[in-house]
Amino acid sequence: MKISIIVAIDEKNAIGKNNQLLCHLPADMKMFRLLTTGHTLVMGRKTFESLPNGALPNRRNIVISRTLAEKEEENLIICSSLEKAFEICKEEDEVFIIGGANIYNETINEADFLYVTLIKHTFENADTFFPSIDFNKWREVSRENFAADGKNPYDYAFVKYARIL
Template structure:
């Protein structure tokens, strides 16, 4: 059975997107995301997939949740019409990361045991938000706090949560 986790960058006001893009540019978070997910499977909704600037993420098994199937497998990704089907496509994967968007996070937040959250310490105008987390159900197992710098405009924290 694959380990299924959520990975997300979330602002202090739970913002995760605006106009199908990230509301911020944080190179350290992109690098962190790439390090954690490379070599594993990533599951995302159709709008999240469409927001990727270069198509399927390289060196990862990309699975797109969609109700309208196309020819994804011929374009470097797989399609599934349910979270259960997506998980089935990942049965031989060591790790599976749910990478968004909001609807997919909401569907699976009660089904995962680990969350990798990059908290961006700012509030942003957004049209897409991460589901509210009941932190009484989660234990923080690691945290790396970082100040803003010349490359990263906002302070941020890489936090790993495990379900209690």
């Protein structure tokens, strides 16, 4: 099982504010959907609660929480530890860690790939941050740069990193 982290960060590694994303960037949403559809997602309880319509469709959603009761529904599993989550999906090719900061911090040293959307902007008053990426440990595999347009208010880049083994 490969562990992939997927995240959108600003120029100071910010990822959220008031338990919400920093901005609406449709291109990032589209890329997120493309990469994660058909796979299992692992997320923290707060990120789950920030989703406007609950579990994301066409993907298995695993939510980690010490306070919510464990349960298993159609595409939603709530479990009490990361270890249990990884045990559930150990037969899969690639599992996506979709945040938030707590879960990123707890998994970055185990992850094989980072899919980073770099938003070329600094958001004021952000309150949640991605851990700093140690570039001695990560090799850039690909990078695509895009300019802001009518739908996407900031320049951005999709960058993929692989762990240096």
